[in-house]
Amino acid sequence: xxxxxxxxxxLDTVETPFGHAERVIGGSAIYFASAACQLAPVQLVxxxxxxxxxxxxxxxxxRGVDLTGLEQARGDSFHWRGRxxxxxxxAETLETNLGVLATFRPKIPPSFRRAPFVFLANIDPRLQLxxxxxxEAPRLVACDTMNxxxxxxxxxxxxxxxxxxxxxxxxxxxRQLTEQTSLVHAGRWLLERGPQHVIIKKxxxxxxxxxxxxxxxxxxxxxxxVFDPTGAGDAFAGGFMGYLARTGDLSEANLRRxxxxxxxxxxxxxxxxxxxxxxxxxxxxxxxxxxxxxxxVAVDGGPPLAPGDSPPTLSPAHEQRPTARxx
Ligand code: AMP
Numbered sequence: 001x002x003x004x005x006x007x008x009x010x011l012d013t014v015e016t017p018f019g020h021a022e023r024v025i026g027g028s029a030i031y032f033a034s035a036a037c038q039l040a041p042v043q044l045v046x047x048x049x050x051x052x053x054x055x056x057x058x059x060x061x062x063r064g065v066d067l068t069g070l071e072q073a074r075g076d077s078f079h080w081r082g083r084x085x086x087x088x089x090x091a092e093t094l095e096t097n098l099g100v101l102a103t104f105r106p107k108i109p110p111s112f113r114r115a116p117f118v119f120l121a122n123i124d125p126r127l128q129l130x131x132x133x134x135x136e137a138p139r140l141v142a143c144d145t146m147n148x149x150x151x152x153x154x155x156x157x158x159x160x161x162x163x164x165x166x167x168x169x170x171x172x173x174x175r176q177l178t179e180q181t182s183l184v185h186a187g188r189w190l191l192e193r194g195p196q197h198v199i200i201k202k203x204x205x206x207x208x209x210x211x212x213x214x215x216x217x218x219x220x221x222x223x224x225x226v227f228d229p230t231g232a233g234d235a236f237a238g239g240f241m242g243y244l245a246r247t248g249d250l251s252e253a254n255l256r257r258x259x260x261x262x263x264x265x266x267x268x269x270x271x272x273x274x275x276x277x278x279x280x281x282x283x284x285x286x287x288x289x290x291x292x293x294x295x296x297v298a299v300d301g302g303p304p305l306a307p308g309d310s311p312p313t314l315s316p317a318h319e320q321r322p323t324a325r326x327x
Pocket of ligand 1: 011028123146230232233
């Protein structure tokens with residue numbers, strides 16, 4: 001099944017302790033698509049300026065990303081300049097130049113409107129809402145956001161929460177949006193505003209998924225070296241949504257598997273600048289990393305501490321119940 005993504009298509013200038021990349025291709029929609037296309041067909045909607053190196057998008061097209069919805073407008077492409085110091089968990093934004101994104105109005109091509117899975121990647125929440133007016137009965141809608149929009153478009157963002165099934169955001173953004181310090185409180189606060197599931201990404205400390213009656217945690221894959229964290233969150237979302245679209249299963253158990261696949265894709269994204277590593281991936285590499293995650297957390301129950309208690313089980317039984325609400 002197809003995944004539709006609408007988000008930023010950027011030129012990124014990034015500084016990390018390990019190097020510097022100047023005006024490389026990036027943006028939330030690009031990172032998302034680079035991960036999701038390994039698992040399912042992707043339809044991308046966004047805008048670039050006349051300075052965009054369109055030829056560098058050819059590898060995405062070859063991997064099944066339909067770029068019919070990518071407009072090229074007169075003006076500068078969206079440009080983000082960020083820096084990571086030794087704490088690779090948080091990006092410092094040095095400059096955000098919206099360029100053609102400032103006047104963009106998403107137009108979903110008719111052939112994209114029936115996409116069963118929709119991801120509203122990090123972009124102006126007003127545009128995310130406009131996309132929802134144009135799609136027809138998706139099975140699952142997820143969205144992401146960031147500090148820039150939480151401070152400038154809070155009301156629109158809160159309106160959006162009432163219309164999505166899944167929200168993904170990082171821990172700093174969750175705290176900023178909810179004004180809660182505990183992530184458990186933040187998760188509940190966000191669930192009360194609409195989504196059935198909220199996924200809080202914690203960089204090298206993994207990801208927490210909150211459901212109405214459940215909590216699930218996956219660690220991040222312990223990499224020897226993280227080169228550039230840019231795009232990890234979007235690659236996570238690409239893996240998560242791509243896996244759901246590939247399997248078509250919205251049970252709680254499968255959502256948990258999707259969080260593991262998302263974590264695997266996020267871990268690949270940070271191994272190189274831009275979307276280089278994601279585009280060089282093979283499915284066997286993805287399978288091996290997913291197996292690595294299983295191994296990382298596998299533990300048997302061991303004997304009970306109190307005599308007479310039944311032994312702890314390895315994995316609790318999860319109710320197999322669909323997550324998507326009827327809109
Ligand atoms: P992340 O997955 O959170 O690391 O996302 C990184 C991507 O977000 C970069 O490629 C940026 O181009 C993009 N980005 C940065 N600021 C914004 C913004 N205000 N709106 C949309 N996309 C952004």
